[in-house]
Amino acid sequence: xxxxxxxxxxxxxxxxxxxxxxxxxxxxxxxxxxxxxxxxxxxxxxxxxxxxxxxxxxxxxxxxxxxxxxxxxxxxxxxxxxxxxxxxxxxxxxxxxxxxxxxxxxxxxxxxxxxxxxxxxxxxxxxxxxxxxxxxxxxxxxxxxxxxxxxxxxxxxxxxxxxxxxxxxxxxxxxxxxxxxxxxxxxxxxxxxxxxxxxxxxxxxxxxxxxxxxxxxxxxxxxxxxxxxxxxxxxxxxxxxxxxxxxxxxx
Numbered sequence: 356x357x358x359x360x361x362x363x364x365x366x367x368x369x370x371x372x373x374x375x376x377x378x379x380x381x382x383x384x385x386x387x388x389x390x391x392x393x394x395x396x397x398x399x400x401x402x403x404x405x406x407x408x409x410x411x412x413x414x415x416x417x418x419x420x421x422x423x424x425x426x427x428x429x430x431x432x433x434x435x436x437x438x439x440x441x442x443x444x445x446x447x448x449x450x451x452x453x454x455x456x457x458x459x460x461x462x463x464x465x466x467x468x469x470x471x472x473x474x475x476x477x478x479x480x481x482x483x484x485x486x487x488x489x490x491x492x493x494x495x496x497x498x499x500x501x502x503x504x505x506x507x508x509x510x511x512x513x514x515x516x517x518x519x520x521x522x523x524x525x526x527x528x529x530x531x532x533x534x535x536x537x538x539x540x541x542x543x544x545x546x547x548x549x550x551x552x553x554x555x556x557x558x559x560x561x562x563x564x565x566x567x568x569x570x571x572x573x574x575x576x577x578x579x580x581x582x583x584x585x586x587x588x589x590x591x592x593x594x595x596x597x598x599x600x601x602x603x604x605x606x
Contacts, residue, residue, distance in 0.1 A: 362427075363412070364530035365558060372408045375400060379420070383428045391417045427555075453554065453568045454592040459599040461565050465521060465547045467498065467600050472520030474498055475512060475546075477537050479505035482525040485551070485589040489523060492597065505533050512537060521547040527571060527585050529557025538562055551589045567592055 363373065375398045379386055386394060391402045394417075398405075409420040466474055474493055478486035483504040490502035501519075503511045512519075522541040526534045529552035538559055541548050550563035553571035560566035569588040572581075 362530070364528070364532055365535065366411050368408070368411060371400060371404065372411065374398060375405055375408050376412075380424065380428055383421075383425060387418075387421050454595050456599060458565070458567065459596045462549060462567070462596045463600045465565070466523065466549060467493075467496070467596075469498065469520045472499070473515065473518050474500045475515070475519045475522045475541075476500060476502045476524075477504070477512070477522065477534060478525040479531055479533055481586060482527055482531075482534075482589075485586050486523070486525045488590055489525075489593055492593070496597070496600075512540070516540075516544050516546070519544075519546050521549065523549045523551070524559065524563070525551045525589055526557075526559050527553060529553055529555075529559040531559070535559050535562070551592065553585065 363376065368376070375394070378398050379394065382389070382394075389397070391405050395402045395405050405417060409416055412420060414420040414423055476486050476490045476493075486504075487502055490500050493500040501511065501515060519541070522538065524534050524538055529550070535558055538548055538550065539562060542562060542564075547565075548563040549565045549567065550559045551567045551569055552560040554568040555571070560568065567589075569585055569592055571585045572583050
């Protein structure tokens with residue numbers, strides 16, 4: 356169930372470093388007691404290689420890497436016998452408490468109140484389903500919008516840069532390379548950017564001017580095989596913004 360491709364996206368790990376990380380994840384229950392030297396011995400590398408891996412992943416060292424990855428790995432170890440009712444028993448209001456009225460107002464001011472320029476929406480994979488909903492909702496609200504996904508030509512975005520006033524991207528991991536590169540180009544063109552991502556720190560969320568954080572119960576489930584709140588959460592957060600926008604006080 357654990358897919359580390361998003362965790363290592365943009366980190367430029369060597370094949371040896373990927374093997375160390377895989378070993379680290381597979382032995383998460385004992386790796387802390389093993390320590391750097393034992394992990395290095397078991398992976399036929401050196402302690403310096405293990406430390407270098409932790410630095411590349413953005414951690415201060417071996418211990419920091421362990422405590423940062425531990426909750427992600429444990430969440431990915433989904434047991435349907437014990438967690439099958441989690442969707443029904445969840446505290447729904449707490450899942451969206453980061454979508455504050457202040458955040459909604461920022462979205463309204465910089466995106467929904469755009470009159471002359473286009474809103475560009477971009478996503479890939481499962482995220483593009485949520486992104487397409489946002490696109491269609493903006494159209495019925497009378498906003499000018501363009502939607503594109505990973506299969507579309509780069510020209511759809513680059514040839515319309517001068518007419519784009521805001522960009523919205525959706526990325527569950529916050530590390531999708533195609534999305535990151537599009538977002539980076541938008542930032543360089545001084546286009547206002549919004550990103551819907553998981554709540555944990557990620558490159559896309561850090562780059563966007565407005566990061567709308569959505570609860571992701573299974574952050575290492577890159578294939579979206581497990582029941583999750585993330586994609587419904589993106590739509591719910593967006594609808595909270597629309598509700599505030601349509602409130603008579605905002606007319």
